[in-house]
Amino acid sequence: MTFNVLTTNAVDLQQRLEGKNITSAQIVEEYLAQIDRYEPALNALISPAPRERVLEIAKARDEERRKGRIRGPFHGIPIILKDSFVTASELGMSTTAGSYAFVGAKASKNGAITQRLIDAGLIILGKANMTVRNFVGLTVTLGICWHENDHDDARLVCSRRSDSVAAPGGSSTGSAVAVAAGFSPLAMATETIGSIVTPSTRAGLYALKPTTGAQDTTGLYTMTEFFDSPGPMAKSASDIRVLSEILLGRLFNFSRSCFWEGLSVGFLDPKIWSMSPDFCTQFEGTAEQMVNEYEETVSALRSGGCPLKYPIHCKDPSVLPNTILPIAYWDFKNVCIPRFIRSFHECSVTSVADIVKFNKENSEKSLPAPFVQQNDLEGAMNSIEEEEQINQLKQDLRRAARDILNDLFDKEKVNILAAPGDSPLCVHASAAGSGYPVATVPIGKLHYNDRPFGLCLVARAEKEETLLRFMEVYEQIAKPRPVPKFGKVKI
Template sequence: MFLSLLLLSILSPAILALGLDLLTATAEELSYRLSANQISSVRLVEAYLARIEAHNHHGLNLRAVIDVAPRRLLLDQAALLDHERRIGRLRSRLHGVPILVKDSIATHPSLGMQTTAGSFALEGTIVPDDAGVVARLRKAGVIIIGKSNMSEWANFRASFGKIPSGWSARGGQTRSAYVTDPLSPDWNPSGSSSGSAVGVSAGFSPLALGTETDGSIIMPASYAALYAIKPAVGIVPIDGVVPVGPSMDSVGVMGKSAWDMAITLGVMAGEEGKYLDAIYEGVEGLRIGILREAGFWDGKGLDRQVCLPPIINESLDALQKLETLGAVVVDPVYMPSAPEILLGPGEMAVLGSFLSSPTTEFKESLPSYLSPLGNTTIRTLSDIITFNVNHAPLEMPPNHCCQEIFLIANHTTGTKSPEYLAALTYLRKLSRDEGIQSTMRGFNVDVLVIPADASRSTTISAVSGWPIATVPVGVLASSGRPFGLAFFTSGAGGGGEERLMRLMGDWWRVAGERSVPGRLRKNLL
């Protein structure tokens, strides 16, 4: 605690003199200030390290960061990037900007951090190289300041509710920076990219990478008043990422502005400026469909999480702002296949089929990630299951029990089995041909929108493998927890990410300032 207070006392005058607020600072603002020589990457790293030291395991005890890179290494890297800037060698617009990376995304051992998916089973393992997205970011001059905590194994070890979102055995429980009451249901940060979202919202970094199979970027970002995008499967590389279901897995980014999303996703996709024009194109002529099917706006017919009236009302009011810019809002829009995708005929048969897809893929894809790891005998899902049993006090303490999804996955028959192929084909047909594409054509819309809080708001896009994004809308007066909207669209033929960027660009211009955690506002750097 003394160290954190000392760092605060040293850094506060310089940072405040520049008017730099780590709670609101975007990557775009930092890029501008760095280019204008108003601040250095060394000072930025010092500032973000001080904020992490103050509130990760002390202060608010947010536990958003599971590993921080060694201080000397970070400062040396920042000094090198500052030198490159002085001699005119800029690697990208993100040159010298810090970022957090989810603990399921590999970082080279030379960076001084582990990659464990939050599990002691992978503690001490040595990855052979950076994940593909990390390699691209580092080449662009981005500073990997730390690894963010997460729902262990991406919330895939046990069924919903048995392990709190944001908890991992290695990292402990990530806490929302917004909600003070630990008994409030809104205290949970959502997941599985929990630490990424909480870290950005708390000013630990301006940007963070997350991974998503179904909801793991969009949900925690919406709970933290952030912009975020999960690109379509295949847009960015997923090598070096702990897998769940490769047919649905993607790496995405969270931040505080549309510019941050466009530039970072462009770097991750291998073309820095790829999405930048889209955020300035505007929404004029863009047709947005309010998807009323399956109780997304009222919760009727679904088995959990009803959207509260303030969320619905404020979200609809916010959409009207886009209409003033020339967007066309179509209401209502229906997707007849949505209930079948989400709940299945009668009971939950199709949801069972949905789960069989990632569980089958998980069993087969996990060894591909594990096999090149050094300093470990963990090579298969069976090895992890056995480790958890043998280390139950660490991995399965009270109220964090079970690994039944692991057990189910371990008994699946493989991705070449008729059952798997039938489930995947059926759900792709429901979500793509008879779902998103059919609805967009039938109602003549370009993008679909639902509250991110709606039960399974991300599942249709997840099983389709197509892009989804979230933007901040408001804050619940009852708890202080933010909420947002989820926009998704077709990825057929490309262009889906650009449509979402158009929305985020104009949303950034008309939505006003995003909410910041009040508890941290009192302790500005």
């Protein structure tokens, strides 16, 4: 009846449910027990679902199954949502986007994606914490000690440090940590630039950021409608495919027997496409190890029959217009925060200016040292550009980003671009500016602290199926994804 919460995926659980070998209530109990064991150290959840309420929901899904009323392919499977997804107050979880300004806000109904998941039969176990500093507030996710014999702070995969081997990555860290730590088989995350890609690769997960604009983001905290897209994280490619079908409302009908048919992948040179040392300091030897294992992965895929080209060369994304912040500030002030606030029937703030004021008046909690500034919020508050001007900036950036990627797709005759998970291709403006879908797959783990690292993958707009097909075949050829060790947990 029991299962390993660190390795079992949602598809496996669904098969056990269909075989009547387990119930949703029993599955939920297993994950709640894991949360009880490790959440005090990891701080992955900002708002766990009330135990009795979530068990009541699980039992209701079991009763529906008994009567033959199956809501969807993940009926009765648990999931954790990032704290940016609005949940109705009756579910017993808050929605704050990691900001004290939204503590106590009440919503009478779920956001569009939250409701879609519930309608498909998924069970929300809680809301995931966000990282040390996000656009509107301050929360902390520590993360997993991947090394069993941990003895210093550098060995924390998610910590208060900012170096490349210890930093959590993006604001979806809580979602990634929750899945990797066995709190849930699935999680929902969001990405502006890098917040799905980096946390998922650093937690050894499969993930997908769908094409920007492909989903209804009503009832979702976003920074900008131009960049942001919500997407799933999981322990397996098949889990990502099924959850993507639910989210995007379309079936991805492909067979593993087709293998590489119709796929062609261009791998960028990892020696060129890596983060600048000025951006993040790397522990001695990690850069060399990641290049070596990247190239080993390319060789394994080539031996497995994958049509690929390596290395291919892409223009530096620094040639793109430097307009990310003006676009983000304007969208945040004029579109995204007003829409997020409208999700609540009770809320103490009504605008960006209100949030800035609240943070100043409650600085002990909202702006503790060393995070005493709120430059992004003030930048958004002071944004004075006209809508037409911002629309032109968006058009110019999207065109420039797509021109770079389309030129590479066409010149190399590939339909997927691959790069290191820490590559500026995926966590800076190229993929984000284009609005193209981005996926991640795990490669391995660092020798010195066992922290995972992986690949990011980019395809053209609406070509999620191309990425999902690659991910499922990749999983059959690649090494097993890294699994954390909980011999010692250190804060």
